[in-house]
Amino acid sequence: MRRARRQRVWWCVVAAIFWLACWAGAPRPARAAEAQPLLGPGSHGEAVTILQQELAQMGDDPGPADGWFGPATLRAVLRFQASHGLVADGWVGPRTWAALAQAAGGGIPDDGTSGFAGEDTGDPNQDPPAKRVILTFDDGPSPWTARLVDTLREANVPAVFFWNTYHIQFANDAVMQRLRGHDDILIGDHTVDHADLIHLSRDAQSHEILDAKRTLERVTGQPVLYFRPPYGDFNATTRKIAQDAGMQMVMWDVDTLDWKYGRDEAPILRIIQREVRPGAIILMHDHLSTIDELPDIIRTLRNLGYGFTNLPQSPSDGGAASPRRAEPRVR
Numbered sequence: 001m002r003r004a005r006r007q008r009v010w011w012c013v014v015a016a017i018f019w020l021a022c023w024a025g026a027p028r029p030a031r032a033a034e035a036q037p038l039l040g041p042g043s044h045g046e047a048v049t050i051l052q053q054e055l056a057q058m059g060d061d062p063g064p065a066d067g068w069f070g071p072a073t074l075r076a077v078l079r080f081q082a083s084h085g086l087v088a089d090g091w092v093g094p095r096t097w098a099a100l101a102q103a104a105g106g107g108i109p110d111d112g113t114s115g116f117a118g119e120d121t122g123d124p125n126q127d128p129p130a131k132r133v134i135l136t137f138d139d140g141p142s143p144w145t146a147r148l149v150d151t152l153r154e155a156n157v158p159a160v161f162f163w164n165t166y167h168i169q170f171a172n173d174a175v176m177q178r179l180r181g182h183d184d185i186l187i188g189d190h191t192v193d194h195a196d197l198i199h200l201s202r203d204a205q206s207h208e209i210l211d212a213k214r215t216l217e218r219v220t221g222q223p224v225l226y227f228r229p230p231y232g233d234f235n236a237t238t239r240k241i242a243q244d245a246g247m248q249m250v251m252w253d254v255d256t257l258d259w260k261y262g263r264d265e266a267p268i269l270r271i272i273q274r275e276v277r278p279g280a281i282i283l284m285h286d287h288l289s290t291i292d293e294l295p296d297i298i299r300t301l302r303n304l305g306y307g308f309t310n311l312p313q314s315p316s317d318g319g320a321a322s323p324r325r326a327e328p329r330v331r
């Protein structure tokens, strides 16, 4: 009896040691290796959550793992890049993913899945029809803003970019050279930190809105005439601050949910087809997936008989930018 029990205990110990040895020797899953998309400030989604979790596991503070690449995540990425001999540009591309995977104890991810895809341009419409829409791109500048400008220009489509200034360094020479001397792309204010303004005091709202405006005017050399509150959240204080600063608030009519669908283009096109109407302001983001899909989005709109226009270049030109309906928070 006693011997049988001792034997059972012995086999349990052997099994436990064997299991531990297997576990320790098994290749550890490299979560960073699974997440290959290029990420930058303003990116949303599962890959950002993975990035935040990896950075937190390394003892940094990238903010909550909420899938939103905000200021805290950018600061943590910059620290990680600087301490791992990478170019500290806040852009999470193949090299940064590889360093993350290595630092997390995993393998080095496969390379080459995050290059820019080939371009496919729409037909420039020389004689735009009376039905027109306005394309808007939020949360830039980003590492791919220059590509967004090129894609729009090749399709002969104007747009408004609503920028956050906490990552204004992405408005680099390549971007600014493209924008200077052209009036087809307007830059609007989207606050410094992509703050949810309704939770802030008057002073904090002023800082978010007016510091961003000053920075944008310094960088672009142009007056900033338009303001879009992050998440579409605003109150009377927000409206007053924007108004006193000479900016009109611009909301949107069609929310493409491009941040949510990413590379799944079909639902984005369906939303546009369902909700577009003459004069509609269409909300998109300065994200790589959206830029890749943009030629198809433009073609879809042209096939529906729409042309493209822009907000007035000066407030006296008209009131196309009256506040539209506020959307639920987008995270």
Ligand SMILES: [Zn+2]
Residues within 6 Å of the ligand: 138, 139, 190, 194, 230, 231
């Ligand atoms: Zn935004």
